[in-house]
Amino acid sequence: MTGEQVGTGGWHRLVSLYEGTLRKLVLGLRAVSALALVVMVAVTSLDVVLRVFGLSFTGAYDVVRIAAVIAVAAGLPYTTAVKGHVAIEFIYHKxxxxxxxxxxxxxxxxIIGLFALLAIGCVDYGNSLRAKGEVSMTLQLxxxxxxxxxxxxxxxxVLITIYHILHPGREMIKP
Structure with a gap:
């Protein structure tokens, strides 16, 4: 084998590793998103049932609020990977x-620029919350x-969007 062939094979392995790892992370976060939805439904249902008996689920609001953010955030990469966003294509097709x-x-x-800035902003905000010791209202989580x-x-x-640029017209994951 020539050096060029070895280099090409190494590049393909690297790309395969990138795509495989990205798929696993996306599917893992999809599972986290689904679990967060189940938690939201379970906590809300339990709180409603307990209220029928004059009781309440202390901290239900905290848990549901955090689970809602996690459900949306963790579902975003999967939605991007399957190209599940609403698209206005009237002008695009012309x-x-x-x-x-x-x-x-x-x-x-x-999209890459905006989501990169949003990622940096989220990490900064998380660092700020950690430095201040911010906790949830009721459960103090x-x-x-x-x-x-x-x-x-x-x-x-951002990484999925790079994949879409390199593979136009293809979803990263089939829904």
């Missing part, structure tokens, strides 16, 4: 193939980690 490619690339680069989860999701959206 463009030539080259125009669609240019428009799509520009939009994806803007530390909440600094919630923006970290959102930041991780934003980083994954």
């Amino acid at each position: 463009l030539s193939r080259r125009g669609r490619i240019i428009t799509d690339t520009i939009i994806r680069l803007v 530390p909440v600094f980690w919630v923006p970290y989860v959102l930041g991780l999701s934003c980083v994954l959206v």
Whole structure:
């Protein structure tokens, strides 16, 4: 084998590792999102049943609020990977193939920039919450980690968007 062939094989292995790891992270966060939805339903249902008997679930609001943020944040990378977002394509389809490619690339680069900034902002906010010792209202649970989860999701959206730029017209994961 020549050095060029070895280098190409190494590159393909690296790309396969990148895509495989990214898929696993996305599917793992999808499971976290689903679990957060189950927690929201279970806590809300339990709170309603307890109220029928004159009791309450102390901290139900805290748990549901945190679970809601986790459900949305953890579901974002999967939705991006399957291209599940709502798209307005009326003008897009009137463009030539080259125009669609240019428009799509520009939009994806803007998405990368915005989500990268959002990820940085989330980490900064999480650090701020940790430094201040912020906790939830009722249960006094530390909440600094919630923006970290959102930041991780934003980083994954950036990586998925890079995948979409390199593989136009393909979903990363089939729904």
